[in-house]
Amino acid sequence: MGSSERVRPIRLGVAGLGRIGQMHAANASGRTGAVELVGVADAVEDVARSTGERLDVAWTTSFDELLAMDVEGVLIATPTGAHAGMIECAAAAGKHVLCEKPIALDLDASVRAIERARSAGVKLQVGFHRRFDPDWAAVAAKIAAGELGDVYLFRTSLRDKRSPGAGYLEGSGGFFVDVSIHDLDTARWMVGEIDEVTAIGGALSDPAFAEAGDLDNAVVTLRFTSGALGVIDNSRAAGYGYECSTEVMGSLATARIGYHRRVNVEWLTPGSQSVDWVNDFTERYPDAYLLELEGFAAAIRDDYEPAVGADDALAAFVLADACGRSFREGRPIRLEHENRGREYEIATAR
């Protein structure tokens, strides 16, 4: 999207052809000159074949075969449980990785996968797409430039219109690791490190959540190292649509992001003026996912660290995990930041 200069396209494969994987594959196969889609993989043969045929690329049910194709990098969009192992395989094959979040459902597996990628010298970018969205990027740039002054409050909402199926919940890692993790990454990115989280939540919309030991609504408060306060609200069942909104209130200015139109049309009917509202993240973020993909390609092409790397993935995971603990134990959880060389200062929840 961004550049009008023709660049060498980076050859990529996509593994995992669910909703996000399909979107990545479509983006890679015709919306940007920055990448070239070489092949796709999915464990379900029908899905792999039909996608490959539709996009006119090679297809396979084997991740190893995908890695063996002439690709420079892979996009991993499989269920979370498979992420870490696939990162390790890709690293062993010398292929760069853009992996959906989280890297794994436990810290050890995450760290091991990250270390394998690091020692193999491959890039590892994590799928926090919001960092590439022009709206969030504009606000982050203003904050970094000091135009908001000292940040007092960070507030964000991430809400799904309706719940994913019970099957999805099972492997999701739970509400905080699956949903809040995006907001926790945004919080760190925009405002800085977080010292304490406190979470409340409930299963309000459907008994299936309680039966699965999971939540469908939660509120998390944050204390940043800077002293700033933060608050996140999340829902699996907002009803009206998908929402992803952020506010940052500072001493000099306050910024708000909250655009949710598909088409920018106002409809006037007797006594009412209305606009539409997006249903899901694919409707809200067509550009962000494309820019994320182009960012990954540029990091490979020009050999620099991805904008959202392993440290960010770990930090957001640790915070999400601490939210779960806060919820279960009914108390604030403090994070301690220990600097361990160039690695992420892994926070330990106390």
Add this chain to the structure above:
Amino acid sequence: MGSSERVRPIRLGVAGLGRIGQMHAANASGRTGAVELVGVADAVEDVARSTGERLDVAWTTSFDELLAMDVEGVLIATPTGAHAGMIECAAAAGKHVLCEKPIALDLDASVRAIERARSAGVKLQVGFHRRFDPDWAAVAAKIAAGELGDVYLFRTSLRDKRSPGAGYLEGSGGFFVDVSIHDLDTARWMVGEIDEVTAIGGALSDPAFAEAGDLDNAVVTLRFTSGALGVIDNSRAAGYGYECSTEVMGSLATARIGYHRRVNVEWLTPGSQSVDWVNDFTERYPDAYLLELEGFAAAIRDDYEPAVGADDALAAFVLADACGRSFREGRPIRLEHENRGREYEIATAR
């Protein structure tokens, strides 16, 4: 505003001629046929005299003298510390009372004042003006009618543009009792009783807050008895303006209130479209305060209980007090609701 039927005006006095008192006096002296301003009182003679002369009514520096005028009720807008004693005096004189919140800075004094009013048979209305605002009233009516379905989340922001002076802070009762109390009342009114509060906060804008042992920013999370979640954010120093916004997310619909214009004009200048933003509550709530006054007059005229009475005042105070305790102790505070006859089921923080 509301009725076009001429009614007998209720004769009122206003005590305490600061910003709110002046607004009440101005409303009572010419914006509604429902009341007649008889006199004003302020401890500072110059203020009392100039206001009385400007509005062409009697004036005094003595609350007893105000009560002795031919008034049916009084509006108490003095500093909080004086509220309870004045309510008791008014009750003894058989005069109805509309008192700014909170009734007192401790529970015992509040309860005693309320009991005096009750046994004297005078109305005691508390100044939660938002209940009279047409925007909030419309949403509350929809919730009550079931149009939002089950409430999942209540979210509200109350923010001042800039801090009041240090002198004001001293007698304010602290941030939660002075500011959050409005949101806690709105939460109870719209969604129902609250079982637990957790507060975080900080003195971020000005060292004067820390020196006074007070806060300038806070976030409070709520657990409602219904299971619904709630979150309040408050600030003394939002910078951009006064904000009072509420969102209620339900299973069937979500409602948002957040109107902050003085004039409804969009200004377009090179590269920018802008609207104005109110500076304070007087600019945001001209109608709400007038309707509050008319509601008080109607309760006297037609002899019914005020829409926002002593029980509400106590409940909000107890919750605000629990927020302070949560903040100091760094933990959630549970409220227990004990039903004690017709009195408010005073919650005990555990």
Add this chain to the structure above:
Amino acid sequence: MGSSERVRPIRLGVAGLGRIGQMHAANASGRTGAVELVGVADAVEDVARSTGERLDVAWTTSFDELLAMDVEGVLIATPTGAHAGMIECAAAAGKHVLCEKPIALDLDASVRAIERARSAGVKLQVGFHRRFDPDWAAVAAKIAAGELGDVYLFRTSLRDKRSPGAGYLEGSGGFFVDVSIHDLDTARWMVGEIDEVTAIGGALSDPAFAEAGDLDNAVVTLRFTSGALGVIDNSRAAGYGYECSTEVMGSLATARIGYHRRVNVEWLTPGSQSVDWVNDFTERYPDAYLLELEGFAAAIRDDYEPAVGADDALAAFVLADACGRSFREGRPIRLEHENRGREYEIATAR
């Protein structure tokens, strides 16, 4: 509304108790200390009696009796055909007049009524309420202060939600004199004198308009003396609601007015975000009509010329009449401004 200083209330009567008259009477009887409603009159005895009883004032079916009451001024809200004669009666009785627009359905009658008022030394204010609306007043003030620079374009929409009854149309003076006249006054007030009008129109919503020889939709373009361009669109049948919007585009800035909420609440339902829309002018302009009334009272009390006087009434009428002629003759109509002393420079359509 505005002042908090108590002033001597001006004693007024209201003649004609249709929708506008009822609103004036309600405003005069309890929403402002600036006036005192003394009596009401309507040709229909039931209407006069019930209104008088409800508002607790004298009532009559005779305008002469209303004038004979101890009133300083009268508000005339009868059908247009009666305006001029009633102004003359009021002038003969030495009573000030606030008359709904237009003064008459022909120029001679208008001029005669104006001259009677002038020679009797009574104020004659005309009901262009928009001049008193805070939104329009704010923009007009900015224009006057030069903040918009040179005006290039004036654009305005005035649309009714649905058509008034056929009975109303009959005495209305036709579409341009009944509807567009408001926009023509706003145009003159904000941008200045107009040299040429061109009108197109149609009877699109209901054959009743065509049968009555009238229109239900029209577009009028304007050439201002300054060179600026203008465009007005009007409708009797917008369907979605009452709309009154204005844009002024200048070399330095552009201003837009277009607020149409009853309550400032956003409703979110699956896939949609909506706000309400006002049904008619009473819902849009509660404050403007009250400020208009207070402006009339102030002009009487402090003895100055009303902000919207006879010259403005004549000018807008002449322009509206020229629109009708442009429509009928299918060509632009030029206005010539002849200065006749202190009187309005009556434009002659060429």
Add this chain to the structure above:
Amino acid sequence: MGSSERVRPIRLGVAGLGRIGQMHAANASGRTGAVELVGVADAVEDVARSTGERLDVAWTTSFDELLAMDVEGVLIATPTGAHAGMIECAAAAGKHVLCEKPIALDLDASVRAIERARSAGVKLQVGFHRRFDPDWAAVAAKIAAGELGDVYLFRTSLRDKRSPGAGYLEGSGGFFVDVSIHDLDTARWMVGEIDEVTAIGGALSDPAFAEAGDLDNAVVTLRFTSGALGVIDNSRAAGYGYECSTEVMGSLATARIGYHRRVNVEWLTPGSQSVDWVNDFTERYPDAYLLELEGFAAAIRDDYEPAVGADDALAAFVLADACGRSFREGRPIRLEHENRGREYEIATAR
């Protein structure tokens, strides 16, 4: 953008590398898999070379050389005066054409170019990009589906932020042919054929316009064959930004389009809330131009008539020309529609 199916890319060349040509070339060279950019041409060698090198495609200063490359179609974005001749050359070479509007500055040249393209059997699509914009397309679809009912009023604004240079004006064909033509096409597309236009205008922002015998602001009213009314306002110097807004008011509903953000962020500073505003059409229409390009490619690939063809180009040109005549003669101009076989029923201004 739209399809996720890989299709055979259509090989294209771009001629004329000004602002629009550069945008087309950038779109063709990396934003869609539907086309492949083969070469670029510009009369200025430096421009041609640097663009070709940047996009890594062949470049030339000769249109004939561009046609001789292995292209299936060409995009013509040269100054208007060159369009018709280039269309004829392309037709002679058997290449499809997407040409910026208007085809020529006089009707005969337009008709001749169209006939050459038709007899050569090449597609001729005209650059009315708005037809491909998702906002306009959504409203057009609703109108076509009858959801707005009978259209009463079509209203549209097209305004540039600031004037193009004097050099641009010279070959532009004048204000109506260069600017209003877009709105006239939109009007026909959305509401239907137009029977009468009336234009007023002025040179208000800069004497250069008057010196060039041209305008910088105009208002055009329309009478549609259906009886509906229309109004267009255009400006070269809106100052605040580029605006392209449309409203269609119907008997059942009204639709409004008017989105002008670059980033969807609200900035709150003391007393003000603001959003940004686009500077020009490239900022407003990134998607529309890309969809236009994909539409052209699809018409070639699947061999159907372009959605915006020669008839539309002629019709809009005739209307724009009639606007100029109306302005010069100070009177409405009627259009007569004569059906001449499959050709456009060329309207004759009477």
